[in-house]
Amino acid sequence: MSTTGDAERWAPEPPKDTGAGRGPYERDRARVLHSAAFRRLAAKTQVHLAGTDDFLRTRLTHSLEVAQIGREMGARLGCDPDVVDVAGLAHDLGHPPFGHNGEAALNELAKECGGFEGNAQTLRVLTRLEAKVLGAGLNLTRAALDATCKYPWPRKSETRKFGVYADDLPVFDWLRAAAPEPERRCLEAQVMDWADDVAYSVHDVEDAIHGGYVRVRLLIDDADERAAVCRAAAEAYSAEPVDALAPVLDELLADPALVAVADHDGSQRAQAALKGLTSAVTGRFVAAAVESTRVAHGAGPLRRYAADLVVPARIRAQCALLKGIALRYVMRRPGAHGRYEQQRAVLTELVEVLADRAPDGLDPAFAAEWKAAHDDQARLRVVVDQVASLTDPAAVDWHYRLTR
Template sequence: MDQLQPYACLPETSRGRRFPEEAAPTRTPFQRDRDRIVHSTAFRRLVYKTQVFINHEGDLFRTRLTHSLEVAQLGRSMARTLGLNEDVVETIALAHDLGHTPFGHAGQDALHECMAEYGGFEHNLQSLRVVDHLEARYPQFDGLNLCFESREGILKHCSRTNAHALEQAEVDFPAAAAGVARRFLDGGQPSLEAQLCNLADEIAYNCHDIDDGVRSGLLLMEQMLEVPLFSRYARQALTQHAQLAQPPQQRRWLYESIRLMLSDMVYDVLKTTQAQLAESQPASVVEVRATKPLVLFSPGMRAETRELKKFLFDHLYRHDQVMDTMNRAKQVVRDLFDAYLETPAEMRQDSEPAGDITLQRRVSDHIAGMTDRFALREHARLTGKTLFHV
């Protein structure tokens, strides 16, 4: 479907940017946003940031960059079928993890603990902070000055406290381009493109974490067959291709099982969302924001994906080997935070801090922007310890 539906994010009705700019002669505002993300420093760093396995643990495991590319592919494919704006979906998908720390969720948890008395740390909020403040590329403003619709989608979660703070920080900007956190106070919804990215993200990490988990040897196909959702597609793959049961074909069996599962998840979202749209019949993105969530799994698929996520949590994310790695990664982050707080000059930054912020937030920004391997090098330099052999 090439034509955008009236409930999509339309370039001509965009709420615009916080700092007005002249229109680009050959690109829509949303295409311009996507290009700014791709050329940003934070985006390049994602190639060396952990998804589940730390970068040095293997060259073929997903990173935050490859994960973001997979989310973008899934999101664009579904957006095309639903008549949504692919450029907005791609922008959100490529930017949604820009605020992630080194070492994945372990790094985030450790940094949140360090910042507990200073406002905490949350990677969705940090992703918005990256595109609003921390990217230093333009002479007229800090950040990338993205459109409201892109910023709205990047801010996937937000506490009421942080939402109030964001609202207050935007009072000096044009009213149309402000209010990116308003929905967290009023109970509204983001655009359909943002809702779609949330599910594309979930589909991507559920599927590729199975792949990486089996590749690592921490998960076995025999274990995965105990999960009803995965087992259904694994047995379907054998029914269609009996040769996959042979040991030399095990890797192809895994890939085909994941492919079938991923495809069915996508089709489930499309069918369920199309039914929701037919029932609600929103006439514009404004009406989308004022109604219930519309981009959804069916109840059956939602229940099965939750069961899959619980399995991955218990058997992969909390595997003894992963936990050992994550505990050491947390120690790296805590040590870095303490070292920089004690001697701020050790933060060898190539730009001025963004805005009038505390030293603790400066340290948090600095650590959050690190890649895995840079964090390890800095940790060794500042502490003389080697917690990982890279």
């Protein structure tokens, strides 16, 4: 298979009817939108459990928002907007039931077959598990696949994030052929990654304010709460020390858009103010990255490996602090730990019972893969693939059906 050409596909395909005028990256976008994995995102947890509130975001709505933010930012930089759009739509296809909690549970369960990581699973979904082209998944172009790679390296001991399992290395090496350095990300992947950070930092806080988990007035008035948010952000999301984050949080809380939602009461006026906040902060985060990248790399189209995205340190710190707010008041709120333990138990018991009964109990496609697997590690990987593919309610239903 060829190793050159951004628009090439892993598996050769016959020429398409070009009467509709669609280019290869527009076709990539359509393939992701019409995939089963994309539809399943509608019932997968973002931060709040999927299905608990019609207002709150799921992995599907989050992915649509990432694609929109990334497409606009990429277009302003001169990237092919469809490539960035595809990356935004596809970046979470590998996430399992119950969000990052489910990811951690499956990583422990899959330690004998190379671990589990949502981004590596995304590559597996796109290049193997989705049924579009036999043996090649959705068979996206090289440029689109490369743009989805947030962590373009295999599993290694010093970091828990990685982007490819050992048995997916052949297609990974093919799609990374143009990379000038082994772990350098293309610009489109960097744009998608920042769009992802922007979307979930801003929108998770929006959801949390709407849901009553975050009271901005408390943060404005209480120095101890501000210090706790800074500690949470420094612990999980930022290399900056707590003391350096404190003045950034003060600046953020003085923003008129945040002050306007300090006493959110759910009224239409309050909801409009909340939307004003998300719009203002998203716009600021995107504009700062575009402007700084232009200063560093000049005018003209920037794409693939011609440039790196530049995000000012102060803007990254603000983004980390918004994530810290969601971490403290949503993910670590009272009662959350018990629910997380229950979710992990569901996935653990589900993997164990399926591994014991397989191929019985697996969907037909996964049962065939299990029968073709050459050893116990490969068979365990198939079971993990099956469980990772499930939506939150499907995981609960399968667990009830198979363990009662």
